[in-house]
Amino acid sequence: MTQPAPLYTLCRICHFYGSKKVLDIDEFSIPPGTILGLSGPNGSGKTTLLKLLAFAMAPSRGEIHFNGRREYPMSARVRSKVTLMTQTPYLLKRSVLDNVVYGLKIRKDTKRLKQRAARALAAVGLDFDAFHNRAWHQLSGGEAQRVCLAARLILEPQALLLDEPVASVDAESARLIRQASLAARDKWGCTLIIVSHDLTWLNAVSDTRVSMEKGRIFSTHEEIILSPPYQTMQTDSTVNWVLPVSRGRHISLPDKTGETALIPADKINIAQTSENQSDEKNRIPVLVTRMALEPKTGRIEVDFDADTFRLTLLLSEEQAGALNLQPGKKRSLIFKTRDIFWR
Ligand SMILES: Nc1ncnc2c1ncn2[C@@H]1O[C@H](COP(=O)(O)OP(=O)(O)OP(=O)(O)O)[C@@H](O)[C@H]1O
Numbered sequence: 001m002t003q004p005a006p007l008y009t010l011c012r013i014c015h016f017y018g019s020k021k022v023l024d025i026d027e028f029s030i031p032p033g034t035i036l037g038l039s040g041p042n043g044s045g046k047t048t049l050l051k052l053l054a055f056a057m058a059p060s061r062g063e064i065h066f067n068g069r070r071e072y073p074m075s076a077r078v079r080s081k082v083t084l085m086t087q088t089p090y091l092l093k094r095s096v097l098d099n100v101v102y103g104l105k106i107r108k109d110t111k112r113l114k115q116r117a118a119r120a121l122a123a124v125g126l127d128f129d130a131f132h133n134r135a136w137h138q139l140s141g142g143e144a145q146r147v148c149l150a151a152r153l154i155l156e157p158q159a160l161l162l163d164e165p166v167a168s169v170d171a172e173s174a175r176l177i178r179q180a181s182l183a184a185r186d187k188w189g190c191t192l193i194i195v196s197h198d199l200t201w202l203n204a205v206s207d208t209r210v211s212m213e214k215g216r217i218f219s220t221h222e223e224i225i226l227s228p229p230y231q232t233m234q235t236d237s238t239v240n241w242v243l244p245v246s247r248g249r250h251i252s253l254p255d256k257t258g259e260t261a262l263i264p265a266d267k268i269n270i271a272q273t274s275e276n277q278s279d280e281k282n283r284i285p286v287l288v289t290r291m292a293l294e295p296k297t298g299r300i301e302v303d304f305d306a307d308t309f310r311l312t313l314l315l316s317e318e319q320a321g322a323l324n325l326q327p328g329k330k331r332s333l334i335f336k337t338r339d340i341f342w343r
Contacts, residue, residue: 005068007032007159007191008053013062015048015215022048023059023215030208032158033189035182037206039199044212046195050161053193054084067158080107083152087164089144096121096139097132100151107155120154121147123183125176142173149177153184159191160184166198178205199312200292203301267339268313270304270323271332284333286311288325300325304333 006029015023023045030036040046051057052064055073063070071078083103091099100117104110118128124146131143139147145165152160162181166174182205184190196202203209211218273285286304294301300320304311311333315323325331 004032006030006065007067009065011063011065013052013059013064015045015052016060021215023052025049025062025215025217028217030191030193032191033185034207035185035192035194035205037202037209038193038195038212039197039202039209040212045215046212047163048215049212049217050084050163050193050195053159054082054161055079056084080155081158082161083155083157083159084161085145085148085152085163085165087167089141089148091136091139091144091147093136095132096126096134096136096147099136099147100132100154103151103155116154117150120150123153123180124150125172125180126150140170140173142169145169146173146176146180149180153180156184156188157190159193161193163195164197165194166196166201199303200294200301203294203312203314204296263335263340267335268311269334270313270325271334273330273332282335282337284335286331286333288327288329288331291320291325291327304331306333 008028008030010025010028012027013023013025014021038046038049052059055064055066055071055075055078058073065071066078066082069077092102094102097114097117100120101113104113104116114128114132117132121128121131126143126146131147136144145168149165160181165177165181169177178201181192181194185192194202194206271283284306286306288302289305290301290303292301293299294314297314299314299316302313302315302320302325304313315325323331
């Protein structure tokens with residue numbers, strides 16, 4: 001079967017704020033009609049990436065192709081097809097109805113505005129009669145965010161970019177926002193790009209899960225990502241970089257400075273903290289902080305927290321049982337030096 005042409009293709013993207021490089025993505029594409037789940041630590045570049053994908057600003061270097069053409073901010077071709085919802089709801093100082101139909105009016109698409117607004121509001125659980133005349137300041141935070149989403153859904157965009165859409169809303173609003181976003185994909189094949197710290201949700205709904213670290217995209221969250229700066233240690237004629245977690249074991253320098261150490265999840269063993277450490281192995285003490293069932297696959301998602309990072313692994317029920325994992329248990333992640341690669 002032939003793959004559909006990508007909706008987005010990113011080529012050699014770098015973005016700088018002043019002299020600080022905050023994005024560095026060699027190549028990345030997003031197929032149409034899929035859900036991309038994006039996570040990563042604060043400051044890793046997620047919002048900047050969303051702004052580029054929304055064509056709200058241009059990358060300092062590189063190209064973004066949308067529907068097979070190189071595109072730019074202000075291009076009429078993308079303006080009507082891509083929409084970004086930010087974490088803090090932004091509403092015009094007008095009524096709910098004015099806010100919801102604003103984008104359609106800009107496009108001079110003014111047919112059956114009220115019916116379409118009623119449908120968009122219903123999709124986010126807001127009753128048209130009760131809400132359409134309300135002023136922007138007569139809404140709770142969760143309702144305001146839902147109005148923002150309705151104002152985007154009414155446009156039936158090809159790509160809906162959501163930046164922490166449920167981070168600061170009540171539980172019911174979060175449920176309705178999640179439901180309405182997924183419905184957009186099911187109803188008109190909308191591509192969803194979701195940034196969220198809610199890894200359970202991201203893992204459950206995403207077709208592709210990526211994480212960001214220091215401006216780069218990593219293809220799976222099932223990897224330990226150890227970032228520079230590392231401590232350095234001088235021995236005779238060579239300088240070895242010592243991973244802060246490796247308890248003195250020497251890790252060879254990567255080819256380029258500033259590289260990140262990656263260890264594939266299947267090369268990581270989880271052990272009792274009391275087990276002996278063999279010479280060639282590195283050991284990271286971790287704490288199990290969260291376990292949740294991933295409904296799609298029946299696997300158990302386990303968060304392990306170390307001092308400097310968090311690792312999420314998906315384990316079978318048998319694996320989790322055999323390892324006697326529970327939140328609060330201390331364990332060790334063990335890996336071989338040769339299984340580290342650098343990127
Ligand atoms: N307008 C700006 N001017 C200068 N630096 C900026 C600007 N916006 C973001 N940055 C910096 O760029 C880096 C990436 O920021 P970005 O907001 O993209 O990260 P993020 O992963 O979305 O973070 P968070 O999870 O905290 O929202 C950070 O170091 C941030 O301080």
